[in-house]
Amino acid sequence: GAVVSQHPSWVICKSGTSVKIECRSLDFQATTMFWYRQFPKQSLMLMATSNEGSKATYEQGVEKDKFLINHASLTLSTLTVTSAHPEDSSFYICSAWDYNTGELFFGEGSRLTVL
Amino acid sequence: QQQVKQSPQSLIVQKGGISIINCAYENTAFDYFPWYQQFPGKGPALLIAIRPDVSEKKEGRFTISFNKSAKQFSLHIMDSQPGDSATYFCAAILETSGSRLTFGEGTQLTVNP
Numbered sequence: 418g419a420v421v422s423q424h425p426s427w428v429i430c431k432s433g434t435s436v437k438i439e440c441r442s443l444d445f446q447a448t449t450m451f452w453y454r455q456f457p458k459q460s461l462m463l464m465a466t467s468n469e470g471s472k473a474t475y476e477q478g479v480e481k482d483k484f485l486i487n488h489a490s491l492t493l494s495t496l497t498v499t500s501a502h503p504e505d506s507s508f509y510i511c512s513a514w515d516y517n518t519g520e521l522f523f524g525e526g527s528r529l530t531v532l
Numbered sequence: 533q534q535q536v537k538q539s540p541q542s543l544i545v546q547k548g549g550i551s552i553i554n555c556a557y558e559n560t561a562f563d564y565f566p567w568y569q570q571f572p573g574k575g576p577a578l579l580i581a582i583r584p585d586v587s588e589k590k591e592g593r594f595t596i597s598f599n600k601s602a603k604q605f606s607l608h609i610m611d612s613q614p615g616d617s618a619t620y621f622c623a624a625i626l627e628t629s630g631s632r633l634t635f636g637e638g639t640q641l642t643v644n645p
């Protein structure tokens with residue numbers, strides 16, 4: 418079946434550095450992908466909608482200069498956390514719609530720890 | 533406001549029992565209601581979903597009951613097993629709005645052996 422793959426699954430970085438997380442749709446083309454952030458024991462918070470070939474749409478309160486999203490191909494979206502700080506430590510999850518089947522698939526998530 | 537309220541926040545059930553999780557929504561335009569299961573450190577996985585023109589959908593031990601007039605839907609897990617212990621999220625989608633998911637707050641289910 419269709420799979421959405423995220424990489425890396427976990428990453429530790431120093432404060433002030435930038436980290437890139439990749440989200441790939443393996444079996445289908447995804448014109449729209451979504452990026453979520455999840456804190457421990459909380460629900461998923463939508464950060465932005467990533468559209469292939471155009472600018473991402475960010476949710477209110479999400480800093481677009483802090484969380485750079487690029488959706489350069491139909492199978493790949495990237496989230497770059499720029500100048501990361503400890504408060505950016507979180508579980509980041511992407512999802513993608515397979516419009517052929519009408520199913521929404523989630524990636525396995527990427528745990529970011531900023532020291 | 534597009535919100536989905538989920539209860540209870542946590543649930544403990546004995547093996548073989550029925551787990552029931554409830555959700556209520558506000559926006560009557562929502563047109564797709566999925567339930568997701570999430571294990572620690574993993575992304576959510578689709579369990580079962582329903583559209584508002586159906587009052588009930590069953591897949592194996594999992595059943596969604598949908599009450600359109602009350603704007604409520606619930607997940608029933610029959611014969612609950614320890615392996616069902618996870619966090620469950622209900623969600624609602626307005627497909628015409630770009631298919632953005634609105635998640636409930638989540639329910640942490642523990643099934644005791």
